[in-house]
Amino acid sequence: MVSWPHWLVTIIIVPLVGAVLTPVVGRGRPKVIPIWALGIMTATSLAALMLIIRVAQEGPFSYLVGGWARPYGIELHFDEFSASVGIICLVGWLALLFSYHYVAETIPARRVPYFYTLVLLNLTGMIGFVVTGDLFNLFVFLEILSLSAYALVAVSGEHIAEMAAFKYLVMGAVSSIVVLLSIGLLYSVTGSLNMADIASRLAGVEQRLPVMLALAGLAMSFMVKAALFPLHIWLPDAHSIAPSPVSAILSGLVVKVGVFGLLRVYQIFYGAGTYDLTGLNTALVWLGAISIVMGAFFAIFQEDIKMMLAYSTISNIGYIVMGLGLASQYSLIGATVHIFNHALIKGTLFLAAGAIIHKTGYRTLTDLRGVGKAMPVTCMAVSIGAISIVGIPPTAGFLCKWYIALGAFQAGKPAFGIALIFGALFIFIYYIRMVNSFYFQKPTHPEILEVGEAPLSMLIPILVLATLCLVMGILGRIPISFIEPAVIRMLGPFGG
Amino acid sequence: MESQLIVSNILPAAFLLPILAAIVVVPMTRLSEHARAIGLTVMCLGTVVVAASFIPGILDGRIYEIYLLRLTPQIWIHMRVDPMGALFGITASVLWLLALVYSFGYMADEHHKSRYYAFFMLSLAWTMGVAYSGNLLTFLVFYELFSILTYPLVTHEETPEAMAAGTKYIIYILIGSSFVLLAIVFTYFLAGDQTLATQGLLSMDMGKANLIVIFVCFLIGFGVKAAIFPLHGWVPDAHPAAPAPFSTVLSGIMVAIGTFGIMRVAFNVFGLELLGQLDVMCYVQYLAAFTIIFAAILAVNQDNLKRRLAYSTISQMGYVMLGIALLGQEAFVGALVHVTNHAFMKGTLFLCVGLLIKQAGVHNVSELRGIAKKMPITMAAFSVAALSMIGTPPLSGFVSKWYLGLGILEVEQPLYLAVLLGGALLAAIYLLPIVYAAYFQEPEPAAGDDSVSATTREAPLSMLVPVVAAAALTVILGLFASTPGLPLSLARLAAKIAFH
Numbered sequence: 003m004v005s006w007p008h009w010l011v012t013i014i015i016v017p018l019v020g021a022v023l024t025p026v027v028g029r030g031r032p033k034v035i036p037i038w039a040l041g042i043m044t045a046t047s048l049a050a051l052m053l054i055i056r057v058a059q060e061g062p063f064s065y066l067v068g069g070w071a072r073p074y075g076i077e078l079h080f081d082e083f084s085a086s087v088g089i090i091c092l093v094g095w096l097a098l099l100f101s102y103h104y105v106a107e108t109i110p111a112r113r114v115p116y117f118y119t120l121v122l123l124n125l126t127g128m129i130g131f132v133v134t135g136d137l138f139n140l141f142v143f144l145e146i147l148s149l150s151a152y153a154l155v156a157v158s159g160e161h162i163a164e165m166a167a168f169k170y171l172v173m174g175a176v177s178s179i180v181v182l183l184s185i186g187l188l189y190s191v192t193g194s195l196n197m198a199d200i201a202s203r204l205a206g207v208e209q210r211l212p213v214m215l216a217l218a219g220l221a222m223s224f225m226v227k228a229a230l231f232p233l234h235i236w237l238p239d240a241h242s243i244a245p246s247p248v249s250a251i252l253s254g255l256v257v258k259v260g261v262f263g264l265l266r267v268y269q270i271f272y273g274a275g276t277y278d279l280t281g282l283n284t285a286l287v288w289l290g291a292i293s294i295v296m297g298a299f300f301a302i303f304q305e306d307i308k309m310m311l312a313y314s315t316i317s318n319i320g321y322i323v324m325g326l327g328l329a330s331q332y333s334l335i336g337a338t339v340h341i342f343n344h345a346l347i348k349g350t351l352f353l354a355a356g357a358i359i360h361k362t363g364y365r366t367l368t369d370l371r372g373v374g375k376a377m378p379v380t381c382m383a384v385s386i387g388a389i390s391i392v393g394i395p396p397t398a399g400f401l402c403k404w405y406i407a408l409g410a411f412q413a414g415k416p417a418f419g420i421a422l423i424f425g426a427l428f429i430f431i432y433y434i435r436m437v438n439s440f441y442f443q444k445p446t447h448p449e450i451l452e453v454g455e456a457p458l459s460m461l462i463p464i465l466v467l468a469t470l471c472l473v474m475g476i477l478g479r480i481p482i483s484f485i486e487p488a489v490i491r492m493l494g495p496f497g498g
Numbered sequence: 499m500e501s502q503l504i505v506s507n508i509l510p511a512a513f514l515l516p517i518l519a520a521i522v523v524v525p526m527t528r529l530s531e532h533a534r535a536i537g538l539t540v541m542c543l544g545t546v547v548v549a550a551s552f553i554p555g556i557l558d559g560r561i562y563e564i565y566l567l568r569l570t571p572q573i574w575i576h577m578r579v580d581p582m583g584a585l586f587g588i589t590a591s592v593l594w595l596l597a598l599v600y601s602f603g604y605m606a607d608e609h610h611k612s613r614y615y616a617f618f619m620l621s622l623a624w625t626m627g628v629a630y631s632g633n634l635l636t637f638l639v640f641y642e643l644f645s646i647l648t649y650p651l652v653t654h655e656e657t658p659e660a661m662a663a664g665t666k667y668i669i670y671i672l673i674g675s676s677f678v679l680l681a682i683v684f685t686y687f688l689a690g691d692q693t694l695a696t697q698g699l700l701s702m703d704m705g706k707a708n709l710i711v712i713f714v715c716f717l718i719g720f721g722v723k724a725a726i727f728p729l730h731g732w733v734p735d736a737h738p739a740a741p742a743p744f745s746t747v748l749s750g751i752m753v754a755i756g757t758f759g760i761m762r763v764a765f766n767v768f769g770l771e772l773l774g775q776l777d778v779m780c781y782v783q784y785l786a787a788f789t790i791i792f793a794a795i796l797a798v799n800q801d802n803l804k805r806r807l808a809y810s811t812i813s814q815m816g817y818v819m820l821g822i823a824l825l826g827q828e829a830f831v832g833a834l835v836h837v838t839n840h841a842f843m844k845g846t847l848f849l850c851v852g853l854l855i856k857q858a859g860v861h862n863v864s865e866l867r868g869i870a871k872k873m874p875i876t877m878a879a880f881s882v883a884a885l886s887m888i889g890t891p892p893l894s895g896f897v898s899k900w901y902l903g904l905g906i907l908e909v910e911q912p913l914y915l916a917v918l919l920g921g922a923l924l925a926a927i928y929l930l931p932i933v934y935a936a937y938f939q940e941p942e943p944a945a946g947d948d949s950v951s952a953t954t955r956e957a958p959l960s961m962l963v964p965v966v967a968a969a970a971l972t973v974i975l976g977l978f979a980s981t982p983g984l985p986l987s988l989a990r991l992a993a994k995i996a997f998h
Contacts, residue, residue, distance in 0.1 A: 389646065394642050394643065394646050395569075395635075395638055395639040395642050395643070396569060396575075396639050401570065403679070404570070404683065405570075407679070407680070407683045408683055408686065408687055411683065411684060411687040412687065416684070419680070419683060420680060423676050423679055423680050423683075424676055426676070427672055427673065427676055430668070430672050434649075434665070434668055437649075438653075438661065438664075441650070442650075442653050442656050442661060442664075443656075443661075444656075476567065476569070477567075478569055478570055479568045479569065479570050479571045482570055482571055483571045486571065
């Protein structure tokens with residue numbers, strides 16, 4: 003079953019078709035919609051599982067759509083990094099389950115089918131983005147996921163939702179155009195759109211200027227998508243105003259697309275071998291360090307819990323980007339594993355915050371005082387997420403801190419390891435504020451103590467993710483040993 | 499001395515039992531308060547038994563270890579019991595048991611009892627993990643868990659003072675553990691994953707500057723926990739804010755974990771020879787000596803009982819640091835054994851103060867007059883521990899100071915003898931007035947709210963037993979100090995290995 007060659011195309015087709023059919027299937031039968039969406043995601047997850055097993059067994063492999071060979075055909079390529087489909091499916095599935103009651107109670111009935119369509123499209127876009135082997139399709143999937151993300155931000159209909167979505171759209175659209183332009187530049191000098199092909203042809207390209215422009219353009223626009231400081235301004239509003247399951251997807255997964263794009267760019271240029279990436283690396287390391295500190299710094303002053311979490315995402319993207327920029331073996335392992343772990347952690351936190359906001363109707367720290375007594379299970383999940391995100395061993399967040407700090411020493415830039423470790427201190431501060439407010443302070447609204455736990459459809463995703471935050475820390479060697487060969491292969495002669 | 503390595507499958511029980519206890523607190527509470535008390539006591543006792551079971555083997559030169567799981571592809575969670583760890587482990591588990599039993603009475607009318615017991619047991623688990631960790635990453639894992647997850651105990655009272663103390667605590671501790679993390683990452687980068695064994699992980703060819711940076715980071719990191727001047731700020735605030743049984747373990751063990759970390763760093767990460775070459779320990783000696791005197795002077799000025807004892811802890815940890823920094827075998831014996839002796843002396847004092855607070859509502863030294871008539875057993879225990887702290891023979895405090903004194907003479911730095919005696923003298927100045935007031939001063943005739951009221955009486959047996967037991971340990975560890983199996987024998991063995 004694992005060796006069936008068509009899983010790689012199935013994993014895109016199933017959610018894509020499922021998304022389009024959602025309004026049709028749900029016509030007159032609103033109860034079926036969430037179950038349909040969950041079914042689609044279950045099938046997709048199965049495909050993802052098969053692909054991950056296969057890549058673990060035999061290493062990277064490709065699929066030629068329609069049998070057309072490169073450079074003309076569409077090539078899907080699955081390597082160890084593409085195993086991110088696993089986390090996309092997992093968080094996507096759990097967010098859909100979370101939506102079961104949440105959406106029914108917060109979104110107008112007529113919009114519900116479109117909500118599910120958009121979520122599925124968004125997930126399709128991300129899956130496509132990580133498995134495509136071809137730059138143009140990379141752009142196509144980037145657009146699918148970006149457009150659906152803009153709409154999902156607006157879907158709640160709250161008063162600033164449209165504004166947040168518009169801000170996101172403007173920033174996102176500009177960066178998308180730059181991506182397209184850069185791809186065009188690369189095509190003009192190499193005559194290919196296939197990533198592996200471009201990598202092999204770039205070495206012989208004489209005109210360096212268009213290539214460097216394309217590199218700069220791609221890096222810049224993926225930094226916007228990743229919300230790296232100072233290109234982050236779209237993120238806090240968009241992530242905090244979106245419905246909570248969407249926030250989990252946006253913060254856990256969608257921003258990672260930017261990071262993943264950077265990773266692919268690095269793969270191409272490391273593969274080409276003859277380009278000096280020191281400038282880009284230095285820029286990424288510095289921006290990463292600044293993002294860690296600034297994200298945490300802004301988060302400290304937030305009262306709204308989802309806003310806090312949104313800023314915390316900026317810090318965490320800072321970790322990952324710093325790991326990429328340090329470009330040593332350990333730091334890249336730390337960065338790639340954190341792409342995965344941060345999705346788990348932020349998923350836990352946003353879903354738990356969503357459950358709390360949904361049940362209490364409050365969203366600021368002052369209003370939520372004492373909620374720990376009313377919703378003990380959810381708040382325990384928040385605490386686990388908080389401990390994990392600040393990187394207390396042996397939780398999932400620790401691995402990235404350990405590896406990236408070690409990588410900083412390995413790259414001969416220990417100052418950034420120090421920045422990472424002490425930057426994390428800022429992050430502690432606002433999570434302590436949150437824990438203090440939930441557990442140790444007298445309720446501002448006494449009626450908050452009467453609120454019960456969220457329904458099981460919300461509680462289960464929260465608990466699964468919170469458990470994974472702990473388990474993936476203790477079993478951290480599994481993702482690390484999975485990704486290690488890919489990192490070594492990618493760094494090639496550059497590897498430290 | 500060749501030690502024999504033995505794989506021990508019961509070793510993980512030392513921290514799994516308390517974790518299990520923390521997990522079942524809530525279900526047991528549903529059953530009844532008695533079920534919870536019995537269950538927790540049994541599991542804590544189990545931990546003591548596990549910790550004690552290693553001692554005979556350790557004294558025969560065996561070392562127990564087990565590799566639990568790989569945290570990263572390269573690094574195992576490696577548990578290992580050597581003499582140093584065994585001594586620390588048994589001290590911690592016994593003190594926790596006493597404080598736990600005491601808690602049943604002390605916390606009876608408090609809020610959030612399940613939370614308190616769960617985190618109390620968890621902190622024991624992490625402490626045992628720190629004591630028995632066999633490599634730096636394992637140490638880090640338990641050390642960080644321990645540092646962070648004691649926050650709910652510091653802030654347990656939820657009063658504004660407790661919250662403020664909690665914030666101060668967590669900021670100090672987090673900055674400290676960041677330094678520890680940095681030092682461990684750097685060490686790992688230079689030396690790779692290695693067992694914490696006697697030879698030391700680092701060597702001179704790694705660059706003197708690097709080594710000094712690592713040492714300073716470790717010193718700052720553990721120094722915060724060990725409350726070395728000027729990193730001691732959190733201690734005097736955290737103690738009065740926390741519930742008395744937690745203050746007990748906070749002073750007895752938590753602060754000592756910092757010194758334990760320094761011991762590991764000095765003797766297992768760096769090793770004697772390297773430390774000699776680096777020539778950094780003399781600065782630690784100065785700091786330690788200053789801490790001893792400075793904290794003791796501050797202690798004299800405190801009216802609040804718990805604050806006074808907290809400053810006393812800072813001063814006593816200075817002794818331990820001095821014992822380590824002298825890098826002499828006898829001095830190290832003194833340092834190690836002082837950790838244990840101090841745990842029970844200070845434990846007794848804090849437990850007594852808890853009773854004074856609970857039974858008489860007394861928080862300050864000035865309110866104590868004549869209380870010995872009402873609470874004779876409590877004050878007797880207090881006096882024994884106070885005398886021991888000052889270093890009166892034949893109590894346990896004397897034993898550790900004797901060895902420290904010998905150590906000072908061994909390394910020929912007699913000036914520190916003055917510090918040792920000065921600290922003891924100051925201890926007399928800050929502790930004996932309490933005893934004097936309690937026994938020999940008459941209660942103020944106009945008994946207002948703040949003085950000993952007529953209804954004050956001795957605490958119930960459940961709280962008195964741990965107090966008396968802790969005081970008895972103080973006496974036993976002094977009188978029978980040289981009995982094999984008691985701390986002194988373990989400390990000598992550990993020192994022998996470290997200085998072999």
